[in-house]
Amino acid sequence: MSAKMKFKEVNIKNRRASFDYAISDTFTAGIVLTGTEIKSIRQGKASLVDTFCYINDGEVWVKNMYIAEYFYGTYNNHTERRDRKLLLNRKEIRELRKESDGPGFTIVPLRLFINDRGYAKLVIGVARGKKEYDKRQSIKERDDRRELARALMK
Numbered sequence: 001m002s003a004k005m006k007f008k009e010v011n012i013k014n015r016r017a018s019f020d021y022a023i024s025d026t027f028t029a030g031i032v033l034t035g036t037e038i039k040s041i042r043q044g045k046a047s048l049v050d051t052f053c054y055i056n057d058g059e060v061w062v063k064n065m066y067i068a069e070y071f072y073g074t075y076n077n078h079t080e081r082r083d084r085k086l087l088l089n090r091k092e093i094r095e096l097r098k099e100s101d102g103p104g105f106t107i108v109p110l111r112l113f114i115n116d117r118g119y120a121k122l123v124i125g126v127a128r129g130k131k132e133y134d135k136r137q138s139i140k141e142r143d144d145r146r147e148l149a150r151a152l153m154k
Helices: 015-020 035-042 090-100 132-154
Strands: 012-014 021-031 052-056 059-063 084-087 105-114 122-127
Touching: 015 021, 015 105, 015 122, 015 132, 021 090, 021 105, 035 105, 052 090, 052 122, 059 090, 059 122, 090 122
Parallel strands: none
Antiparallel strands: 012 105, 021 084, 021 122, 052 059, 052 105, 059 084, 105 122
16 A cells, blocks of 8 residues: 555544543554455444443443444354453543543544544544533533624624
């Protein structure tokens, strides 16, 4: 693959994450994938709905991430919702563990993308669940921004 070769823009977001959680810190991690998984991601056939991360034996894993089976895959095709290992250095894993050990904190995937070198990356965030009134406040702020944008367009 040449350095000038451009990859299709893949940017899969977890839209519910910013609505359901207050994100405090973010990290960018690589993902350990099998052969046909990266092909499905490049086609944009992945989802981060109901996905979360956990730390097990000093390793970070993403659970319940959906990557569709590759259409042209044979018996070598992957399973759609398997646990996938995330690639972070020890310092980042220590920081993640320290931040997520507090009560009410969890690690959620925010965005899946392919970087300019062709590797799949996952942006994860340390998040705290929002209360119902916090969600109402988020909806109000979003509606206010929308109204302001409409007023400026006129």
